[in-house]
Each structure stands twice: as structure tokens, then as C-alpha cells.
Amino acid sequence: MGSLDGKIVLITGTAGGQGRVAALAFAREGAKVVGCDIQVAANDETVELVRRAGGEMTGVAPIDLTDPDQARRVVEEAVAAYGGLDVVYNNAAMPRFGPLPGFSVEDWRATITGELDIPFFVSKFAWPHLVDRGGGVIVNIASMAGMIAGEVPPMVAHSAANAGIIGMTRQLALEGARHGIRAVTVSPGPVLTPASDRDLGDDQAARDAITRKTMLKRFARPEEIVELVVFLASDRAAYITGANYALDGGASAW
Numbered sequence: 001m002g003s004l005d006g007k008i009v010l011i012t013g014t015a016g017g018q019g020r021v022a023a024l025a026f027a028r029e030g031a032k033v034v035g036c037d038i039q040v041a042a043n044d045e046t047v048e049l050v051r052r053a054g055g056e057m058t059g060v061a062p063i064d065l066t067d068p069d070q071a072r073r074v075v076e077e078a079v080a081a082y083g084g085l086d087v088v089y090n091n092a093a094m095p096r097f098g099p100l101p102g103f104s105v106e107d108w109r110a111t112i113t114g115e116l117d118i119p120f121f122v123s124k125f126a127w128p129h130l131v132d133r134g135g136g137v138i139v140n141i142a143s144m145a146g147m148i149a150g151e152v153p154p155m156v157a158h159s160a161a162n163a164g165i166i167g168m169t170r171q172l173a174l175e176g177a178r179h180g181i182r183a184v185t186v187s188p189g190p191v192l193t194p195a196s197d198r199d200l201g202d203d204q205a206a207r208d209a210i211t212r213k214t215m216l217k218r219f220a221r222p223e224e225i226v227e228l229v230v231f232l233a234s235d236r237a238a239y240i241t242g243a244n245y246a247l248d249g250g251a252s253a254w
Contacts, residue, residue: 002030003234008085010034010078012065012122013092015042017193018141020049021222022089025230027055031087034078036060058082065092066113071121075129085129087233090119090140095161099154111157116164123172127181135180137233140169141225142187144248152209153199162187166244173242182241184232189248192219215250 009026013019014035023035027050035057037043043061050057058081065071079085094114096107119140130136145155146162165185172183190196190210196219200206211217225247231237232245246252 002028003230003236004087005030007031007087007233008034008078008082009087009089009233010036010075010085010122010126011089011091012036012074012118014046014059015039015061016046017195018191018222018225019091020046022091022226022229023047023050023057024053024055025223025226026087026089026233027053027057029230029234031056032082033057034060034074034081036063036065036074037092038062038064056082065118065121066094068121068125071118072125075122075125078126079129084133085126086133086136088122088126088130088136088138089229089233090122090138092118093141094118095155095158097153097155097158100156103154103156108157112161112164115158115161116168119165120168123183127176130176130181131179135176135182138169138172138176138181138183139229139232140165140183140185141229142166142169142185142244144187144189144246144252146187147244147246147252150210150213152206169244170242177241182238184237184240184242185244186225186229186232187244187246187248187252188220188225189214189246189251190219191225192221211249213251214248215253218249220247220249 015037047059142162142165
């Protein structure tokens with residue numbers, strides 16, 4: 001028996017990183033997974049990995065979640081695939097980084113769209129389906145940048161967008177309570193993913209600057225984030241809503 005047996009879960013951004021790890025973990029716990037991404041081949045690979053491990057997963061790609069019409073479509077395809085929707089895991093994000101003076105209006109708007117609009121669109125269109133099921137769970141991935149400032153990399157838009165996610169989640173929890181819908185935020189610190197490796201490369205000075213603020217002096221592994229999300233999505237966490245969990249190695253504690 002898995003902790004999510006029979007649950008239908010939509011996970012955004014499943015082509016790699018935390019999204020791929022999440023698809024495998026949710027399927028391991030008995031959930032039927034619908035994953036989506038803008039990258040087709042990598043998302044198909046995630047689907048194959050889940051199925052090879054004995055899980056159930058359907059993939060929808062390419063999908064651009066910054067487009068509300070496409071966000072609506074992926075929710076409808078998730079509902080059609082398995083007959084409903086119980087959990088929404090808003091993992092996908094497309095941030096840009098830079099300090100305020102040189103940060104363009106285009107980069108600002110792209111980050112707000114790529115980080116804040118996506119979970120809003122997906123949650124909005126999933127909402128009536130969760131209500132129809134008699135309740136459900138929305139887990140929004142934010143960042144410690146929504147709680148504290150950071151020097152490396154400069155993150156004016158990233159901070160604003162993720163503070164917005166944390167606030168939006170509290171409101172979703174308030175509005176959802178009467179429908180049996182829980183909403184929770186998870187705010188990771190630095191995480192080892194293909195994206196972070198691509199952005200940082202062999203710049204050890206930047207890596208050290210990022211981890212210096214953490215008490216544990218290291219990046220998190222994707223599994224360390226995902227396993228908390230699995231718990232929060234399960235009935236074992238039935239009394240948890242409106243909360244923000246900082247998985248940041250202690251960075252926001254000092």
C-alpha cells in the first residue's frame with residue numbers, strides 16, 4: 001500500500017530535475033501521474049522511466065504553461081486521462097536573474113510570468129475539478145528567495161515572484177477550506193538540478209557563495225524536496241494547509 005494509492009496527480013515540469021524525481025516518487029506511492037513540460041523528448045523519457053519502474057504516468061508535451069489556454073488544456077487532459085484530479089504539484093518555473101539597475105522590463109515580466117503566472121493558471125483551471133472530487137491538494141513550489149534576499153545570483157524578480165507564490169498559496173488555502181482543498185507552499189534553498197548545473201557550471205566561487213548562507217553548507221538533493229511534497233500531498237498531512245515549508249538548509253533561520 002502506497003501513501004497515495006488511487007490519487008490522480010498533475011505535476012508540472014517533469015522533463016528533468018525535481019519534476020522527474022517527483023513523478024517517480026508519486027508513482028512509487030501508488031499515484032496515477034500526469035506530467036507536462038515544454039521539452040518533448042525529456043518528458044517522454046520521464047514517462048518511460050516511471051513505467052519501467054512499474055508506475056502509471058501519462059505525459060503531455062510540448063506545453064507552454066505561460067499561455068493560459070495551454071494551461072487549461074493540460075488540466076483537461078489530466079482529468080480525461082484518469083477520470084479526475086486529486087493533487088496539483090506546481091513545480092514548473094522559468095526565472096531570470098539579475099540586479100535591479102540592469103534588469104530589463106522584459107526580464108522582469110518574463111520572470112513574473114514564468115514563476116507566478118504558471119501556478120496561478122494551473123491552480124485556477126484545476127480548481128473546479130478538485131471541488132468536484134470533494135477536495136484535494138495544491139502544492140506550490142516557491143523558493144527561499146520569497147522570504148529572504150540573496151546576493152548570488154541577484155534575484156529581484158525571482159524574490160518578488162516567489163513571495164507572490166507564498167501569499168497566493170495562503171489565499172488558496174483560505175478559499176479552499178470550505179471545499180476540502182488544502183494548499184501548501186514548499187520553499188527550497190539551492191537544489192542540485194540540471195538547471196543549476198547548467199547555470200553555475202564549474203564556477204566554484206558562485207557555488208560557495210550560494211551555500212555559504214545555508215547552515216548545512218551544501219545544495220539539497222531533489223529527493224530531499226520531493227519526499228516532503230509526497231507527504232504533504234497525502235492524507236497523512238490532512239491537518240496541514242496554508243503553511244510554507246522552508247527546505248533551505250537553515251538559510252532563512254539566520
